[in-house]
Amino acid sequence: xxxxxxxxxxxxxxxxxxxxxxxxxxxxxxxxxxxxxxxxxxxxxxxxxxxxxxxxxxxxxxxxxxxxxxxxxxxxxxxxxxxxxxxxxxxxxxxxxxxxxxxxxxxxxxxxxxxxxxxxxxxxxxxxxxxxxxxxxxxxxxxxxxxxxxxxxxxxxxxxxxxxxxxxxxxxxxxxxxxxxxxxxxxxxxxxxxxxxxxxxxxxxxxxxxxxxxxxxxxxxxxxxxxxxx
Amino acid sequence: xxxxxxxxxxxxxxxxxxxxxxxxxxxxxxxxxxxxxxxxxxxxxxxxxxxxxxxxxxxxxxxxxxxxxxxxxxxxxxxxxxxxxxxxxxxxxxxxxxxxxxxxxxxxxxxxxxxxxxxxxxxxxxxxxxxxxxxxxxxxxxxxxxxxxxxxxxxxxxxxxxxxxxxxxxxxxxxxxxxxxxxxxxxxxxxxxxxxxxxxxxxxxxxxxxxxxxxxxxxxxxxxxxxxxxxxxxxxxxxxxxxxxxxxxxxxxxxxxxxxxxxxxxxxxxxxxxxxxxxxxxxxxxxxxxxxxxxxxxxxxxxxxxxxxxxxxxxxxxxxxxxxxxxxxxxxxxxxxxxxxxxxxxxxxxxxxxxxxxxxxxxxxxxxxxxxxxxxxxxxxxxxxxx
Numbered sequence: 001x002x003x004x005x006x007x008x009x010x011x012x013x014x015x016x017x018x019x020x021x022x023x024x025x026x027x028x029x030x031x032x033x034x035x036x037x038x039x040x041x042x043x044x045x046x047x048x049x050x051x052x053x054x055x056x057x058x059x060x061x062x063x064x065x066x067x068x069x070x071x072x073x074x075x076x077x078x079x080x081x082x083x084x085x086x087x088x089x090x091x092x093x094x095x096x097x098x099x100x101x102x103x104x105x106x107x108x109x110x111x112x113x114x115x116x117x118x119x120x121x122x123x124x125x126x127x128x129x130x131x132x133x134x135x136x137x138x139x140x141x142x143x144x145x146x147x148x149x150x151x152x153x154x155x156x157x158x159x160x161x162x163x164x165x166x167x168x169x170x171x172x173x174x175x176x177x178x179x180x181x182x183x184x185x186x187x188x189x190x191x192x193x194x195x196x197x198x199x200x201x202x203x204x205x206x207x208x209x210x211x212x213x214x215x216x217x218x219x220x221x222x223x224x225x226x227x228x229x230x
Numbered sequence: 231x232x233x234x235x236x237x238x239x240x241x242x243x244x245x246x247x248x249x250x251x252x253x254x255x256x257x258x259x260x261x262x263x264x265x266x267x268x269x270x271x272x273x274x275x276x277x278x279x280x281x282x283x284x285x286x287x288x289x290x291x292x293x294x295x296x297x298x299x300x301x302x303x304x305x306x307x308x309x310x311x312x313x314x315x316x317x318x319x320x321x322x323x324x325x326x327x328x329x330x331x332x333x334x335x336x337x338x339x340x341x342x343x344x345x346x347x348x349x350x351x352x353x354x355x356x357x358x359x360x361x362x363x364x365x366x367x368x369x370x371x372x373x374x375x376x377x378x379x380x381x382x383x384x385x386x387x388x389x390x391x392x393x394x395x396x397x398x399x400x401x402x403x404x405x406x407x408x409x410x411x412x413x414x415x416x417x418x419x420x421x422x423x424x425x426x427x428x429x430x431x432x433x434x435x436x437x438x439x440x441x442x443x444x445x446x447x448x449x450x451x452x453x454x455x456x457x458x459x460x461x462x463x464x465x466x467x468x469x470x471x472x473x474x475x476x477x478x479x480x481x482x483x484x485x486x487x488x489x490x491x492x493x494x495x496x497x498x499x500x501x502x503x504x505x506x507x508x509x510x511x512x513x514x515x516x517x518x519x520x521x522x523x524x525x526x527x528x529x530x531x532x533x534x535x536x537x538x539x540x541x542x543x544x545x546x547x548x549x550x551x552x553x554x555x556x557x558x559x560x561x562x563x564x565x566x567x568x569x570x571x572x573x574x575x576x577x578x579x580x581x582x583x584x585x586x587x588x589x590x591x592x593x594x595x596x597x598x599x600x601x602x603x604x605x606x607x608x609x610x611x612x613x614x615x616x617x
Contacts (some may be wrong), residue, residue, distance in 0.1 A: 087570075095239045
């Protein structure tokens with residue numbers, strides 16, 4: 001999936017933070033890392049691309065769809081069927097077991113409601129990620145690495161064209177970091193999906209095709225006084 | 231989808247869900263059971279009354295008279311002479327069904343009546359045979375079960391007054407049959423012939439032939455005067471039945487109530503009119519009207535219970551709402567995750583609604599089963615209450 005960001009402007013109301021990145025064009029299948037200091041707007045841009053947030057001005061195109069121009073309902077549908085999201089703190093639902101957590105986006109997506117497909121697709125991914133034996137376990141009983149593997153399976157289950165990962169290795173030990181990132185990149189490549197990962201960890205950057213450093217390239221400000229002066 | 235997620239959430243913490251459901255069930259049980267209890271109580275009271283067209287009895291409380299005639303209430307009103315039954319029969323307006331229920335056997339009321347009573351109430355025999363002679367009794371289904379007696383056994387009437395040393399002896403009755411179950415006060419009664427009831431009352435008795443037992447007995451104008459060696463029979467047998475006899479004017483023998491079964495509505499109206507402002511004070515009543523007045527007395531109790539239930543339900547709802555609000559706050563990140571994954575807000579709202587509906591529904595179901603089942607199981611007790 002190709003991603004284009006044009007003339008984007010976004011500000012959180014009353015929080016003195018504004019984001020105005022330069023034009024951005026990410027080619028289909030590219031693996032991109034967003035790096036930069038905390039609060040530099042990496043996660044905000046990721047959420048704008050996902051259509052979770054809507055920009056104050058400018059456009060976000062996913063292939064030919066201007067997601068920023070869609071209604072809330074349309075963006076939700078688009079997100080559920082075309083975008084996979086991996087969160088830093090996993091955000092697995094504790095009252096569902098691993099298998100049901102992975103199946104959740106399939107159930108949310110109107111395009112993937114076939115019962116058999118839901119059943120087999122989730123188990124395939126769990127098997128490929130080495131956690132099929134944990135399919136009936138509750139998330140609270142898993143290790144950090146297992147939780148993130150589950151979250152990755154959940155992001156991949158709808159075969160999305162775009163995978164967004166917000167610091168997916170932030171809560172992992174060094175050994176698990178490279179394993180999880182390796183898994184994410186491998187799964188994205190296998191699915192021929194575009195991958196954007198927000199990370200602080202420079203040791204992981206060689207695995208990416210492209211690195212976008214928010215500290216140098218993006219027009220952003222952290223200081224409320226500065227943003228107001230601007 | 232919403233239903234599946236809601237059920238998964240409730241199932242993930244069975245203890246918490248169970249406590250919530252039981253709290254709701256406990257809150258709802260009392261109002262439902264109370265409402266149902268009054269419905270059943272009224273129905274039971276009115277059903278028996280509706281099935282009894284007219285009751286005639288001595289002057290006094292109409293409620294006492296009707297409750298006695300319908301339920302054989304343990305404190306009978308005054309008495310009326312058996313001639314009242316003849317008067318009703320002779321009028322051609324109604325069929326009289328006499329009731330004399332002043333004594334007990336094994337704590338169950340002994341109802342002296344005629345075979346007409348069983349026709350009138352449409353009660354057949356479950357086992358054994360009907361009353362055949364003096365001293366026989368047939369038992370209601372529940373009375374037989376509770377007393378553990380069967381046809382062929384005997385059953386003694388309870389002593390009238392243990393301090394009345396000169397009083398009549400308890401009579402040992404021959405159990406002839408057990409009646410079909412009717413789920414009415416008749417199930418709890420011991421039925422005897424009217425004459426047997428009068429013997430229990432001491433109006434009639436049987437004893438040895440004085441001339442045979444005591445040759446020295448002094449003959450007087452009224453009969454023999456004898457010593458203590460003359461035995462009074464306490465059980466009526468084929469051998470001694472001839473010795474039983476009554477003293478006094480048979481027309482004055484007592485009844486505690488007289489049920490009249492009029493030929494039609496007109497006959498009922500005429501019969502009721504005949505018992506207005508009589509010199510002997512006897513009254514004729516329509517039990518359905520008397521019981522309806524009694525039921526009216528339950529209205530304030532019912533209202534009080536309704537008010538209490540409303541307050542309790544209000545408090546419970548407020549608490550429930552607080553629990554839901556706190557839970558939603560604790561689960562904010564879960565709902566944000568669902569939204570970020572593409573779940574519409576309407577589905578999130580549906581999940582919450584399903585959870586609330588399931589908890590309330592389960593609570594209501596348990597409350598319904600417990601309260602309605604409890605009232606159904608207590609029907610016998612409610613009938614006793616109604617009496």
